[in-house]
Amino acid sequence: MTDEILVENRDGVAVITLNRPAALNAWTMSMQDRVRDRVVALAADDKVRGIVFTGSGERAFCAGQDLAETAEFDPEDVQRWLDNFRALYEAVLHVDKPVVAAINGVAAGSGYQFTLLCDVRVAHPEVTMGQTEVSSGIPSITGMYLTQNALGTSRMLELMLSSRLMGIDELTTVGLIHHVVPREQVLDKAIEIVRQIAALPTVAVALTKRRYREHLLPGLREAYAAAARIDREAWASGQPQQVMREFFETRKAKKAAATRSVRS
Secondary structure, X not given: OOOOEEEEEEOOEEEEEEOOHHHOOOEOHHHHHHHHHHHHHHXXXXXXXXXXXXXXXXXXXXXXXXXXXXXXXXXXXXXXXXXXXHHHHHHHHOOOOOEEEEEOOEEXXXXXXXXXXXXXEXXXXXXXXXXXXXXXXXXXXXXXXXXXXXHOHHHHHHHHHHOOOEOHHHHHHOOOOOEEOOHHHHHHHHHHHHHHHHOOOHHHHHHHHHHHHHXXXXXXXXHHHHHHHHHHHHHHHXXXXXXXXXXXXXXXXXXXXXXXXXXX
C-alpha cells in the first residue's frame, strides 16, 4: 500500500504531500489522522521553520472527501467523521509557524477548505478551486463558514449552492490565491514564502497567528456542531449515499465503455 502522505524536510521547511494521486489525493480518515499527527509533531519541532502542503501528481491538490468511504455511512458514522476533520483543521490552525499551500491542481470540497486554513496560497494558472459538496449530496456547512470568513456572504452563498469551481482569474480577483506562478515553480515558491515569513520576528508572527486563530475558531467550532446535526439529517434521508453510489456507477459505466472502445 502506498503511503497516504509523504513528509520531506527541505532545509528546515517541512513539505507534507498528500499522496493518493489515483484518487486525486482525496481524504480518508486514516489520511487525516496521519496528517494531523505529523502537523502536531512538526509544530513542536524547533528545527522546523514552517510547513508547506501540496498534492501528489499534476491533477489535484485534494479533491475533498473520498466518497468511497462516506457512501456507506449511517447517520451515526457522521459524528466520528466530522470530529476527525475538526481535529485536523484545528491542528493546522494551531501551528504558530508559517503554513503555505502549494496548490498543484484542483482543490475541491474539504480540499478547498483545507487551503483556506493556510496562511498563504500559491497556485499555477490551470488550478481550479471550489466547494463542491452539495453536488455529492453533502450539505456545505464548514465550507460555508470558512468561505464567508474569507469572501463575505453574497459570493459565499452562490458558491455553496452552485458547487462550481473557480478558475484562477476569479481566485486571484477575490484574493483566495496570493501568488500565481508556472506549474513547475509552485512548490519552490511556497517554500520561499515560508522562509521569508520565518525570517521575520518569530514572536510577532506567532502572536499574529494566535489572534487570527482566536477570531476563527469559535465560529468554526459552531459550524462543526451545526454540521453534525445537519449531516446526520442528510444521511438519514439516504440522499448522500444514493448520489455517491450513482457517481460510482456512472464512473464504472464510463470505464467499461472506454475499454470496449479500445478493444474495438
